[in-house]
Amino acid sequence: MKKLGLVLLLLVTTPVLADEIPLDPFSGLKMTGDWQIVLGNCIACHSAKLITQQRGTREQWLQMIRWMQKKQNLWQFTPEIEDKILTYLAEHYPPREDQRRAAIPRDLMPPNPYAPPTQEPDDAG
Numbered sequence: 001m002k003k004l005g006l007v008l009l010l011l012v013t014t015p016v017l018a019d020e021i022p023l024d025p026f027s028g029l030k031m032t033g034d035w036q037i038v039l040g041n042c043i044a045c046h047s048a049k050l051i052t053q054q055r056g057t058r059e060q061w062l063q064m065i066r067w068m069q070k071k072q073n074l075w076q077f078t079p080e081i082e083d084k085i086l087t088y089l090a091e092h093y094p095p096r097e098d099q100r101r102a103a104i105p106r107d108l109m110p111p112n113p114y115a116p117p118t119q120e121p122d123d124a125g
């Protein structure tokens with residue numbers, strides 16, 4: 001009966017979701033599709049919460065992955081694996097209507113025009 005107790009505990013503690021996909025009690029990832037590929041590749045460096053609280057289109061997720069590959073030592077994926085990861089993320093963590101878009105990596109942003117002036121080259125020209 002220990003198992004039944006655990007199942008009941010999970011039922012009580014798992015938040016009710018509109019789409020009713022069960023959550024992995026360890027990572028909080030939606031347990032559907034290729035979620036285990038994401039589990040295996042995406043939580044070595046940070047909590048899965050960083051993923052589950054994030055939203056984005058396929059293109060935005062791809063940008064985040066490229067940013068981590070460029071700046072955070074995230075390894076390269078084969079095209080098949082990358083496609084599975086992106087499909088899972090874009091399908092289950094798409095942009096929310098009521099939320100701001102996903103953050104744009106800082107290095108893709110233009111310079112801040114309101115930043116205090118830096119050194120002016122006086123011999124410019």
Ligand code: HEC
Nearest residue numbers: 041042043044045046050051054068072073074075085103
């Ligand atoms: C090699 C280490 C590493 C792996 C593996 C990794 N990440 Fe990251 N990721 C990072 C680092 C470092 C940050 C920045 C954390 C911070 O700002 O505290 C980050 C940040 C993020 C963010 C937040 C981005 C933002 O704009 O706030 C998301 C979402 C994310 N990762 C998703 C993923 C996904 C999805 C995968 C799997 C495809 C993955 N990560 C695998 C290192 C990694």
